[in-house]
Amino acid sequence: MQAIGNFIAGRIVEPAGGRYLDNVDPATGKTYSQVPHSDARDVQAAVEAAREAFPAWAAAPAEQRSAILLRIADLIERSLEQFAMAECIDNGKPLTRCRTVDIPRAIKNFRFFATAILHARSDLHATDREALNYTLRQPRGVCGLISPWNLPLYLLTWKVAPALATGNTAVAKPSEITPMTAHLLAQVCVEAGLPAGVLNIVHGEGPTAGAALVAHPQVSTISFTGGTQTGAEVARVAAPMFKKLSLELGGKNPNVVFADADIEQALSVSVQAAFANQGQICLCGSRLLVERSIFDDFVGRFVEKTRALTVGDPLDASTDQGAMVSKVQWMKTQNCVSLARDEGGAVRCGGRLPETMSERCAQGYFYMPTAITGLGVDCRTNQEEIFGPVVTLIPFDDERQAVELANATEYGLSASVWTRSLNRAHRVAERIEAGVVWVNCWLLRDLRTPFGGMKRSGVGREGGEEALRFFTEAKNVCVKLPGEQQGANL
Ligand code: NAD
Secondary structure: OEEOOEEEOOEEEOOOOOOEEEEEEOOOOEEEEEEEOOOHHHHHHHHHHHHHHHHHHHHOOHHHHHHHHHHHHHHHHHOHHHHHHHHHHHHOOOHHHHHHHHHHHHHHHHHHHHHHOOOOOOOEEEEOOOEEEEEEEEEOOEEEEEOOOOOHHHHHHHHHHHHHHOOOEEEEEOOOOOOHHHHHHHHHHHHHOOOOOOEEEOOOOHHHHHHHHHHOOOEEEEEEEOOHHHHHHHHHHHHHHOOEEEEEOOOOEEEEEOOOOOHHHHHHHHHHHHHHHHHOOOOOEEEEEEEHHHHHHHHHHHHHHHHOOOEOOOOOOOOOEOOOOOHHHHHHHHHHHHHHHHOOOEEEEOOOOOOOOOOOOOOOOOOOOEEEEOOOOOOHHHHOOOOOOEEEEEEEOOHHHHHHHHOOOOEEOEEEEEOOOHHHHHHHHHHOOOOEEEEOOOOOOOOOOOEOOEEOOEEOOEOHHHHHHHOEEEEEEEEEOOOOOOOOOO
8 A cells, every 4th residue: 555755855765753643535534645643753853844945945046946937837737638637536625626626736836935035025114314224024934734635735825825935945744634645745846956955844743744734943933724623733832932823713704695687697606616626615605695675586596496406426427516525524513413303403405325336436425515595693503513515594684684694603714795786785794794805706816815713713824925024024124315314213
């Protein structure tokens, strides 16, 4: 069975303790590879390698760093099929999605930040005729990059690309549940000529490898994407060490449909927003709020469209819904649906395992896309993130109530608003407590825009300028112009 290794100082190496974790193909339920069960020793070696590589990488001209990152993008693109297949088997998501969304986005992440640094500008503040203040943006050193399993290479490279582009070195800790494309990335980095130690990858569990990375005194910057509870633990350790911290956490996102919307479009995108990637996207619209005058009709048509989704083998081109990522996530979803039933919810479709699966997938973690009505906003089903193919539909009476319901959770990651009224769109977008609001669309991403959450969905923003700022230290240099000093202007 294939055992993947850590990537430290430019080499694929075994974990110091020689221990491995099983890596399961969720579509079959079978272990198919082994992933290092790394500990603090592996993190130490990786941080040392990253520290050693830092001065030369930070001093390299932007054009040189850019060229290497562009080569990485080209090499991923050349092996797109291999990367897509690896992601599909590791995660259970449809191969088609890996080919058209996950891997292309990883390529874009590298290209975007590799070229962004060629166009970066800095500020200058002229203090009358007395002084010039210019801002240096310097790399911060070794960055710890921790990512989840739902969009494995997509989210890992969303951190790696800006961290490296701005001249930092990094130790990445991908999810132990989906390590395979990170392993392929390591091989690509070698081929692209990335100097040894600039990117290191330590595999393993959060409480061991991840925690050691967060606690390491030489890691000055932590970019974390994952669950809200884990984010709190990361902050608890990192904050007293004065680390720069970005937290991209969970969501319970409202998708608000007004009666004046283009209903056809709202319907088909809402189905995608609820169930894409088996409902395992932090941005999924898991609470569908629909104006009461169209509620019954909307629910009926939503259920019809949901029933038309094909749950099947992720390798099959006709599959809309693949396997859930793990047995744990699969069981959690089942428990959440049974809780929803206990809370009085009516399961309108799904709420069960598929009846027939191919022989290959008979032991896989598949679940039917599920729509639930009849629940108030305060129940656990409507408050807690499920992170599976489950959506609730809730009616509202007017705009005021729509906003109130949209904001009635502790999360604040994203929202969608469907209306033909421009005025209403602006009003509601302004009032919704979320880091990202889509109007008449969902998951339309421009990599230049700020991305992140409010409330318990996170702290800080990624994307474009925000990422370039996060991964650099702003230093003001004040240069006195010729002439007498007028006095210290405190
Ligand atoms: P998770 O919090 O369990 O794990 C995320 C990563 O953190 C993994 O690599 C894990 O090994 C590591 N980790 C776990 N405990 C740790 C610790 N004590 N110290 C350091 N690292 C630790 O999350 P998950 O189950 O992998 O992912 C699902 C969650 O991620 C959902 O809540 C989802 O909403 C969230 N998510 C958020 C975004 C966003 O951009 N806001 C994007 C994708 C996923």
